[in-house]
Amino acid sequence: MAKFSIAPKPTFTVDVAIPQVGGRPAMVPFTFKYRDRTALAELFDAWKEKAEALGERFKDTQPSLTEITAAEVDQGVEQIKDLVVAWGFNDKLNDESITALVKSCIGVSDAVVKAYSEAFGKARLGN
16 A cells, blocks of 8 residues: 555755856755645735735836835745745744845745745646
8 A cells, every 4th residue: 555645744845946146056955835725826816916916006107126126025025935934044044034035146036936836746747
């Protein structure tokens, strides 16, 4: 009989390629919170709603690059906080360090979300 539990582990770890300016991405382990299909859809729906609200906020305006960047940083920090429970950096995982990471590594939140999403895709396909 196969040794398989229907109840998934509450977390899983994936190496994430963290972009570095002028260098190759650094592979850093991130431990993610597991979500079932319903919870994952609800999270992505919430992100979509927030993105649409942000679009409405900037609609018919000429936002500055500073305003756009601040909104992107806020979004990236929120996404990482929603997904990550631990990471392989020496810095403690907290609001300050997450914000510093998102501000210093352009595209890091996209890389984290992509790694999280791909882990579910691989599971669906049977690795």
